Amino acid sequence: MIRVDSVRKQFGTVQALAGVSFSASDGKTTALLGPNGAGKTTLLRLLVGLLQRDHGSISIDGLDPASDPIQARKTIGFLTDQFGLYERLTTREHLIYFGELNDMGPQEIGQRICDVVALLAMDDIIDRRTKGFSQGQRVKVALARTLLHRPRHLLLDEPTRGLDVMSTRALRRTLATLREDGCCIIMATHVMQEVSHLCDDVIVIAKGQTVAQGSPAELCERTGIASLEDAFVSLVGSDEGISA
Amino acid sequence: MSAKFLVVTRKELREALRDRRALGVLLLMVVLYPLILWFALHKMIDISTKAEHENIKIVVIGAPQVPTLLNLLQQKNVKVTTRSDMTDAEITELLRQHDYVGVVKISDKFTDNYVAMRPARIELWFDSASDLQSKLRRVESVLHGYNNTVAGARLLAHGVSPAVLAPIQLQYYDTATNASRSVQFIGALLGMFFVTTFIFCMNTAMDTTAGERERRSLEVLLAQPVRPFALISGKWLATAALAVVGLALELTVAHFILKWMPLEEIGMSWRVSLPMLFGMIACAIPLCLFAAAFEIALAMNAKTFKEAQTMMSFAILLPMLPAIIVPMLDLNTATWMYAFPVLSNQTLLMEVAKGQAVGVLPYLLTVCSSLLAAGLAVGFASWRLHSEKYVLGV
Numbered sequence: 001m002i003r004v005d006s007v008r009k010q011f012g013t014v015q016a017l018a019g020v021s022f023s024a025s026d027g028k029t030t031a032l033l034g035p036n037g038a039g040k041t042t043l044l045r046l047l048v049g050l051l052q053r054d055h056g057s058i059s060i061d062g063l064d065p066a067s068d069p070i071q072a073r074k075t076i077g078f079l080t081d082q083f084g085l086y087e088r089l090t091t092r093e094h095l096i097y098f099g100e101l102n103d104m105g106p107q108e109i110g111q112r113i114c115d116v117v118a119l120l121a122m123d124d125i126i127d128r129r130t131k132g133f134s135q136g137q138r139v140k141v142a143l144a145r146t147l148l149h150r151p152r153h154l155l156l157d158e159p160t161r162g163l164d165v166m167s168t169r170a171l172r173r174t175l176a177t178l179r180e181d182g183c184c185i186i187m188a189t190h191v192m193q194e195v196s197h198l199c200d201d202v203i204v205i206a207k208g209q210t211v212a213q214g215s216p217a218e219l220c221e222r223t224g225i226a227s228l229e230d231a232f233v234s235l236v237g238s239d240e241g242i243s244a
Numbered sequence: 245m246s247a248k249f250l251v252v253t254r255k256e257l258r259e260a261l262r263d264r265r266a267l268g269v270l271l272l273m274v275v276l277y278p279l280i281l282w283f284a285l286h287k288m289i290d291i292s293t294k295a296e297h298e299n300i301k302i303v304v305i306g307a308p309q310v311p312t313l314l315n316l317l318q319q320k321n322v323k324v325t326t327r328s329d330m331t332d333a334e335i336t337e338l339l340r341q342h343d344y345v346g347v348v349k350i351s352d353k354f355t356d357n358y359v360a361m362r363p364a365r366i367e368l369w370f371d372s373a374s375d376l377q378s379k380l381r382r383v384e385s386v387l388h389g390y391n392n393t394v395a396g397a398r399l400l401a402h403g404v405s406p407a408v409l410a411p412i413q414l415q416y417y418d419t420a421t422n423a424s425r426s427v428q429f430i431g432a433l434l435g436m437f438f439v440t441t442f443i444f445c446m447n448t449a450m451d452t453t454a455g456e457r458e459r460r461s462l463e464v465l466l467a468q469p470v471r472p473f474a475l476i477s478g479k480w481l482a483t484a485a486l487a488v489v490g491l492a493l494e495l496t497v498a499h500f501i502l503k504w505m506p507l508e509e510i511g512m513s514w515r516v517s518l519p520m521l522f523g524m525i526a527c528a529i530p531l532c533l534f535a536a537a538f539e540i541a542l543a544m545n546a547k548t549f550k551e552a553q554t555m556m557s558f559a560i561l562l563p564m565l566p567a568i569i570v571p572m573l574d575l576n577t578a579t580w581m582y583a584f585p586v587l588s589n590q591t592l593l594m595e596v597a598k599g600q601a602v603g604v605l606p607y608l609l610t611v612c613s614s615l616l617a618a619g620l621a622v623g624f625a626s627w628r629l630h631s632e633k634y635v636l637g638v
Contacts, residue, residue, distance in 0.1 A: 011636070050466055050467060070469045071469070076467075084456075086259055086459070088258075097255045145464070
């Protein structure tokens with residue numbers, strides 16, 4: 001369960017977040033929608049305690065990432081929009097490294113590696129060095145590393161970017177499984193189709209503020225527009241954000 | 245939690261050991277530097293021994309006129325090649341080869357003048373651009389000796405003691421020893437041993453910081469439940485470990501080279517035993533820690549590997565400066581020298597190599613100054629990694 005209440009963040013003269021409030025519940029996938037520069041990445045970084053908020057409160061299962069980032073991060077799986085890998089390490093070594101960083105024992109790591117390999121269908125790349133991996137393979141490794149320590153909360157920044165149809169489907173299945181397990185998933189995305197397929201809840205952010213929160217159907221209803229994309233544009237207030 | 249930095253260290257080491265290029269550079273430096281040292285010393289020894297033992301070669305033109313002079317030259321170990329005649333151009337060409345020290349040309353009228361007791365001319369041709377000047381001086385002294393001998397004999401024939409020719413007796417005392425002449429040079433050479441530490445760490449320091457940023461893996465790493473200090477110290481120890489291995493190998497290779505060379509010839513000594521060598525390496529571990537910390541603190545500010553390389557090539561000059569400048573100043577060893585990393589290790593090595601008893605304080609200062617500097621650099625790097633400004637840039 002993640003609760004964010006009137007969070008503000010300023011960088012110099014730029015107001016990146018100007019009062020964001022929402023809650024994402026366990027067992028649900030929450031989409032974070034917003035035009036480029038709306039503050040999604042800043043928000044995710046605040047959630048993992050990489051940045052400090054100026055105002056407001058954040059609670060991740062009761063933990064404040066600002067005051068106790070280490071404990072909060074243990075419950076979080078964070079998939080950034082960059083899938084940087086160490087190209088001289090194999091996939092398995094990547095997973096062991098991040099497992100150890102998350103205080104997992106060798107047995108647990110071994111078991112979880114088997115799990116994620118099966119989940120993401122990555123037997124073919126598990127013992128290969130990651131140099132020269134395709135975008136899809138890179139995302140898989142990044143995702144496996146995110147899921148390895150069984151995080152209760154998943155923060156995903158455009159997880160399907162660069163994935164082919166098969167991988168996208170595999171990812172969707174994975175997310176569905178995790179949701180059933182009771183994970184709280186927050187997913188920043190630009191793909192409306194994904195939002196309507198996958199997400200139970202949608203948070204719309206524009207210019208650093210929460211504009212709306214509700215299920216996709218509720219958003220359409222509230223704006224009186226049938227298509228989610230049009231509803232989103234109407235909520236954001238202009239199409240300027242999309243083209244920016 | 246306490247072992248998190250070890251997790252990072254293990255991973256960074258594993259990665260570094262798979263980096264063929266970096267390892268290649270490391271091995272090259274390990275071998276290259278002692279080889280350069282060997283070559284430089286070999287050359288010095290060669291020069292200093294040559295001057296004493298090797299024959300001095302000259303050409304004498306018109307030799308039949310001066311049999312006494314030829315005898316004198318032979319007594320003084322000067323090898324004489326006689327020629328009937330040579331043009332000026334031929335002489336110049338011959339001297340340019342730097343094989344012969346000089347050409348002694350006896351003029352055709354020598355015998356006439358000699359018999360008539362007029363000054364008989366002997367020409368000495370030499371090339372002042374050659375490095376045979378000291379040998380030339382020996383030829384000159386033989387010629388002066390010849391001059392005095394003839395003069396003495398003539399005076400004696402007139403019943404005058406040859407002692408009138410020597411109103412004063414000049415005796416030369418040169419206080420410079422080979423050791424004092426070579427000490428600056430060798431000091432700088434030994435200092436370079438420790439400067440290579442900064443080269444040993446460079447690749448790993450850059451790869452684990454700027455490289456991580458360039459690969460876009462730093463943000464994920466920062467979002468793990470690990471404190472920045474653990475991340476930095478993990479990377480730091482991995483980097484330093486490579487430097488320690490590199491330096492230990494380099495010093496060992498150099499040790500055997502120095503042990504095997506006839507350093508006494510140039511007034512230097514390498515009175516270092518194996519246990520002392522290990523002590524030296526142990527004393528250099530804090531330096532490795534400092535070098536690694538210093539470079540990590542710098543390289544982490546670069547966004548790409550390339551940028552870090554540019555930054556490093558300048559930064560690496562900084563620790564080199566005292567190691568190069570101070571020996572040039574030709575100062576006596578003082579305690580303050582042990583308070584600066586690199587310089588302290590260099591001074592310590594020189595003192596130990598000379599066989600001096602240095603006491604505990606220099607060792608203590610050497611270790612502590614590097615450790616303190618390393619601590620500051622790691623502290624700065626951890627603080628920087630923690631700062632928002634840095635996180636925003638990743």
